[in-house]
Each structure stands twice: as structure tokens, then as C-alpha cells.
Amino acid sequence: MNSTVPAIRISGLTKSYGETEVLHGIDLEFASGEVTCLIGPSGSGKSTLLRCIAFLEEATNGLISIEGEALGFAMGPGGNRIRLPQAEVRAVRSRIGMVFQQFNLWPHMTALGNVAEALVTVRGMSRSDAEARATRELERVGLGHRAGHYPAQLSGGQQQRVAIARALALDPRIMLFDEPTSSLDPELTGEVLNVMRQLADDGMTMLVVSHEIGFAASVGSKIVFLDQGKVLLEGSPTEVFGKPRHPRIDQFLDTYLDRGAATLI
Amino acid sequence: MSFDLSIIWQNLPDILAGFWTTCWLWAVSTAGGIVLGFLVAVARRYGGRLIASVLGVYVAIMRGTPFLVQIFLLYYGGPFIGISLTETPTGLIGLVIYGAAYFSEVFRAGFEAVPVGHIEAAECVGLTRWQTVRRILLPEMALLVLPPSVNIAVILIKETAVLSTITVPELTMVTSVIGSQYYAFVEALTLLALFYWFLVEVTGRAGRWAEAKLSRYRFAN
Numbered sequence: 001m002n003s004t005v006p007a008i009r010i011s012g013l014t015k016s017y018g019e020t021e022v023l024h025g026i027d028l029e030f031a032s033g034e035v036t037c038l039i040g041p042s043g044s045g046k047s048t049l050l051r052c053i054a055f056l057e058e059a060t061n062g063l064i065s066i067e068g069e070a071l072g073f074a075m076g077p078g079g080n081r082i083r084l085p086q087a088e089v090r091a092v093r094s095r096i097g098m099v100f101q102q103f104n105l106w107p108h109m110t111a112l113g114n115v116a117e118a119l120v121t122v123r124g125m126s127r128s129d130a131e132a133r134a135t136r137e138l139e140r141v142g143l144g145h146r147a148g149h150y151p152a153q154l155s156g157g158q159q160q161r162v163a164i165a166r167a168l169a170l171d172p173r174i175m176l177f178d179e180p181t182s183s184l185d186p187e188l189t190g191e192v193l194n195v196m197r198q199l200a201d202d203g204m205t206m207l208v209v210s211h212e213i214g215f216a217a218s219v220g221s222k223i224v225f226l227d228q229g230k231v232l233l234e235g236s237p238t239e240v241f242g243k244p245r246h247p248r249i250d251q252f253l254d255t256y257l258d259r260g261a262a263t264l265i
Numbered sequence: 266m267s268f269d270l271s272i273i274w275q276n277l278p279d280i281l282a283g284f285w286t287t288c289w290l291w292a293v294s295t296a297g298g299i300v301l302g303f304l305v306a307v308a309r310r311y312g313g314r315l316i317a318s319v320l321g322v323y324v325a326i327m328r329g330t331p332f333l334v335q336i337f338l339l340y341y342g343g344p345f346i347g348i349s350l351t352e353t354p355t356g357l358i359g360l361v362i363y364g365a366a367y368f369s370e371v372f373r374a375g376f377e378a379v380p381v382g383h384i385e386a387a388e389c390v391g392l393t394r395w396q397t398v399r400r401i402l403l404p405e406m407a408l409l410v411l412p413p414s415v416n417i418a419v420i421l422i423k424e425t426a427v428l429s430t431i432t433v434p435e436l437t438m439v440t441s442v443i444g445s446q447y448y449a450f451v452e453a454l455t456l457l458a459l460f461y462w463f464l465v466e467v468t469g470r471a472g473r474w475a476e477a478k479l480s481r482y483r484f485a486n
Binding site: 094121 | 389396400404
């Protein structure tokens with residue numbers, strides 16, 4: 001892959017629900033291997049933006065490209081945006097792995113079954129090859145010994161690690177995390193953040209919506225601060241959190257003292 | 266007048282033949298109703314607004330009118346629009362169409378009970394819509410739709426009796442003929458009730474067994 005092509009390029013992206021516009025023209029680029037943390041107050045549109053990149057939401061306007069390839073929409077010859085066929089959407093989307101706040105494991109399958117499912121149904125692997133691969137992914141997130149457990153038999157932190165393994169098994173080029181630790185208590189948050197930190201060290205391109213300011217500051221190579229559907233600031237953690245600070249960031253950090261922001265203030 | 270069981274013994278072969286007809290009509294129409302009802306639910310969910318509203322009207326009519334009226338319309342009204350079927354096929358088709366409307370509502374509710382996130386997760390790993398239905402939605406909602414489905418199957422057992430009105434030679438038809446021939450209605454109807462009750466009881470037990478089997482997946486999070 002040409003290193004000058006950004007992993008993700010977003011241009012002029014807007015998203016409306018009915019009359020209400022929640023994203024007002026977002027332009028962003030994320031380089032390959034970069035770990036970007038999207039932060040901002042509730043309702044700032046950060047999850048919506050991430051869901052647009054996962055193509056779970058279709059942007060009202062604007063374009064997204066993944067490693068240079070149009071995701072979902074492309075500019076037609078007349079300058080109008082055209083919807084691409086579903087097969088193309090799926091092809092481009094297969095480069096992306098998604099991790100949800102609510103884990104979203106399938107409750108009728110074991111941890112192993114969850115990870116192996118798409119390898120069999122989508123990639124056409126044999127059940128035994130898929131399970132061998134799934135076992136490796138579970139070991140990678142430290143859950144090799146829980147392969148036969150159903151989601152309801154796992155803690156929240158373990159469920160989220162299975163969800164990460166499920167995404168990684170498909171060899172994504174980019175991993176998206178939508179508040180991956182927000183439904184975990186602090187004790188379980190650490191184990192998930194450790195897996196993410198390991199992934200970042202391995203050079204994965206990551207886009208993380210998180211309230212874990214400490215994680216953002218220590219692992220993020222780039223911080224994007226969204227406010228009211230716009231990018232207010234983007235830069236390295238030092239640029240965004242270092243002093244002198246944007247007054248809006250100051251105000252925001254004040255409310256996050258318990259999420260590792262204390263070290264920054 | 267006394268309760269005369271000899272009438273039943275004399276006519277046992279006819280009665281059993283009628284019971285057999287009831288059994289297979291019920292089994293086939295339940296299976297057909299489940300399949301058609303599932304397809305209706307899928308079409309209402311994914312087929313776009315027009316298909317959804319047409320099927321919505323179908324379900325409303327089937328649920329809003331008595332089965333007796335539906336079966337009369339199909340049997341006596343069918344020839345007016347070029348559908349001329351003998352009694353048994355008419356009865357079977359009528360039961361399937363009637364049952365499917367109820368089954369489709371059960372499946373619709375089942376689909377809606379699966380958290381959206383589980384479907385999004387399937388979408389994100391590249392499952393197609395049909396793969397998602399087959400691998401995620403169906404197994405996840407199986408436990409949920411089982412009790413109401415058994416309930417509909419039980420109702421269908423008893424609706425097969427309505428087919429006697431268009432002279433399908435099922436249990437009710439056979440026993441009422443015997444009842445009027447020998448003027449032995451109490452005997453005939455008691456026997457009839459016992460046969461239906463037996464079928465319902467077997468179905469209910471099978472349902473509870475299947476439920477216990479399925480609930481080894483712990484769905485609660």
C-alpha cells in the first residue's frame with residue numbers, strides 16, 4: 001500500500017437525522033499505523049462519525065475513502081454523489097474491524113463460535129481451519145482458556161476482548177472502537193485497554209471513540225476533539241492537552257478528572 | 266338412552282381414518298404455515314414499503330375474520346375467480362394461509378427482539394442479509410418464538426375441525442356422521458374431544474421439551 005494514501009480520508013461529511021444535522025462538514029485524514037482518539041462531550045457526534053466510517057450510518061453528504069477506495073459513495077461524472085453497489089461496499093468495508101460499546105457478541109455461540117463465524121460464512125474457510133485461527137485470536141487477547149464459554153458466562157471485559165478477537169480474525173487494516181470501555185467497571189476497563197495498547201504497539205491503524213482521556217493521551221498518536229458536530233481541534237496529545245490549552249479543552253477536562261485526566265491538569 | 270361404546274368399536278376403522286386425516290392436515294399445515302409465515306415476516310422486514318403494506322393487509326384480514334368464513338369463501342368463492350379445488354386441498358391451503366398470518370406475527374416480534382447491535386456486528390464482519398437471518402436472527406429468536414408457535418400449532422389442531430363444514434373427511438366430519446347415523450352424539454363428541462385433547466397434550470409436551478433443549482444457551486446477559 002502506497003504510504004502517501006491515508007488509511008481513512010473524510011471530506012465534507014455531514015449527517016442529518018430528519019431536520020437535525022449532527023455532523024456539520026467533517027474533513028479529516030488518518031494515516032496508516034496512526035492511533036487516533038476521538039474525544040468530545042456527549043452529543044458532539046463522535047460516535048456518529050465512527051458509525052459513518054463503519055458504514056453503519058450513511059452520511060447525508062460528503063465522501064469517505066478507505067486506503068484510497070471509496071466507501072459507499074463516490075463522486076459521479078456530473079459532480080453528484082452516487083451510491084455504490086452493495087458488493088463494493090462489502091469489499092471496502094472488509095478492511096475495517098469494528099468494536100462496539102455493548103460488545104454485541106452473539107449469545108447463542110461460544111467465544112470460539114463468535115470469532116470463527118465470519119471465517120466460515122464469509123471467508124469460506126473450513127470449520128476446523130476457522131476454529132484454529134479463532135483459537136489463535138482468542139489467545140492473542142488472553143482468552144484461549146475461555147473458548148468454549150458462552151458470552152453470558154464471561155465478564156464484560158472478557159466479552160469485549162472476544163469482540164476484539166472477532167474483528168481481528170478477519171485481518172482488518174483499520175480497527176474502529178466505539179466507546180469500548182464505557183459499559184465496563186474500572187477493574188475490567190484495564191484489561192481491554194491493555195489489549196488495545198498491544199494492538200497499537202503492533203502498528204494497527206486505530207480510531208477510538210473514548211472517554212478514557214488517560215489512554216488517549218498515552219496511546220494516541222493523534223487526538224481529534226469534536227464539539228457540536230465539528231472538529232474543534234486536532235493534533236498530537238501534546239498539542240491538544242499541553243499548555244496553553246484551548247479553553248474548551250480545559251472545561252472538558254475538568255469533567256473528566258476521574259478518567260485519567262487528572263494527570264494532565 | 267345410555268352411553269353406548271359399541272357404536273365406537275363398530276366404527277373404529279372410519280374414526281381412525283378420520284383421525285389420521287386430521288393429523289396429517291394439521292402437521293402439513295403447521296409446517297407450511299411456519300415456512301410461509303417466516304417468509305412473510307422476512308418480506309415485511311426487508312421487502313420495502315409496498316410489499317410490507319400489502320402483507321400487512323393480508324395479516325390483518327386473516328386475523329380479523331373467522332376461519333369458517335375464510336374457508337367458505339375459498340371453497341365456494343374460489344370458482345368465481347377460477348380456483349376450483351376439491352375439499353381436502355382447499356382445506357389444506359386455507360389452513361396454511363390462515364396459520365401463516367399468525368406465525369408471521371410471531372416471527373416479526375422475534376426479529377424485533379434481537380438487539381440491533383447483534384445485527385450490526387454481523388454486518389460489520391461481512392455477513393450478507395440472508396446469512397444474518399440464518400446464522401444470527403433465527404437461532405437467537407428460536408427460544409423466544411417457540412412458546413407462541415406451539416400455541417398457534419395448538420389452535421390450528423382445533424381449526425382443522427372447521428374443515429368438516431366443507432366435507433373434508435377429517436375427524437369431526439367422520440364422527441358427526443356416525444353420531445347422526447346412530448343418534449349417538451354424546452358418544453361421538455366425547456370421543457372427538459378426547460382425540461383433540463390428546464393431540465394438544467402431545468404438542469404441548471413436545472414444545473416444552475424443545476424449550477428445555479434450547480435454553481441451554483443462556484440468553485440473559
